[in-house]
Amino acid sequence: MPARKSTKPSTATRNEAYVDTSAFIAFADRSDSYHALFRRLFSDPPRLITTPLVVAEGHGWFLKRYDTARGLQFLSMIEAIPVGIVSVGEREQQAASVLIRRYSDQDLTLTDAVGLHLMAVRRTRICWSTDFHLGLTKVPLVIHT
Amino acid sequence: MIRTQISLSEREYRAAKAEAARLGISLAELLRQSLRQLLPGDENKPWMRYAGMIETGEKDASQKVDETVYGNKK
Numbered sequence A: 001m002p003a004r005k006s007t008k009p010s011t012a013t014r015n016e017a018y019v020d021t022s023a024f025i026a027f028a029d030r031s032d033s034y035h036a037l038f039r040r041l042f043s044d045p046p047r048l049i050t051t052p053l054v055v056a057e058g059h060g061w062f063l064k065r066y067d068t069a070r071g072l073q074f075l076s077m078i079e080a081i082p083v084g085i086v087s088v089g090e091r092e093q094q095a096a097s098v099l100i101r102r103y104s105d106q107d108l109t110l111t112d113a114v115g116l117h118l119m120a121v122r123r124t125r126i127c128w129s130t131d132f133h134l135g136l137t138k139v140p141l142v143i144h145t
Numbered sequence B: 001m002i003r004t005q006i007s008l009s010e011r012e013y014r015a016a017k018a019e020a021a022r023l024g025i026s027l028a029e030l031l032r033q034s035l036r037q038l039l040p041g042d043e044n045k046p047w048m049r050y051a052g053m054i055e056t057g058e059k060d061a062s063q064k065v066d067e068t069v070y071g072n073k074k
Helices: A021-028 A035-043 A052-065 A068-080 A090-102 A110-121 B010-023 B027-038 B046-050 B061-070
Strands: A017-019 A048-050 A083-085 A126-128
Touching: A017 A110, A021 A035, A021 A052, A021 A068, A021 B061, A035 B046, A052 A068, A052 A110, A052 B061, A068 B046, A090 A110, B010 B027
Parallel strands: A017 A048, A017 A126, A048 A083
Antiparallel strands: none
């Protein structure tokens, strides 16, 4: 999947937040217990980043739970949200594989691991997620702050 | 928050209470959510119209993304 916007690690800001699939789902799903939190956060967002893997995972979630139309609606939502899509290539995949091996006692997905890697190299200080896997490297999850 | 009073028919009230109970939220929160759906969104933040666009009926849907996308272990 081509990257919409790419930001280099050296441009990382202290206020940058990494957005995981679960945050997008909680924002979209009004029955989710974290919906009100993410509605508030997305209404006044800091600089946001995510990856094409997260977008693919979210799209897959909508296809699994709903249908093609809802999947397209999710993609439209991603296009509307001011979030930078960071490119993921071989280097990121290899770094993610290292993390998956390090945390082999966890069911860490490649999407999660790439997110953990990017947060480390970009020194991202906050993660928008409801998934505890994204807290494995001690970047605070916004649901706990 | 601004406090206000509204009048509902008995039927509307019963239906709203039942829906709020089903979702596990208060009647006030149900009415706030309904208003947000109805009112025009902030034109400066077009993405906000996607907030709450679906209702799975599950409080923990966002915490089960891996399970939904990748499936349960056998």
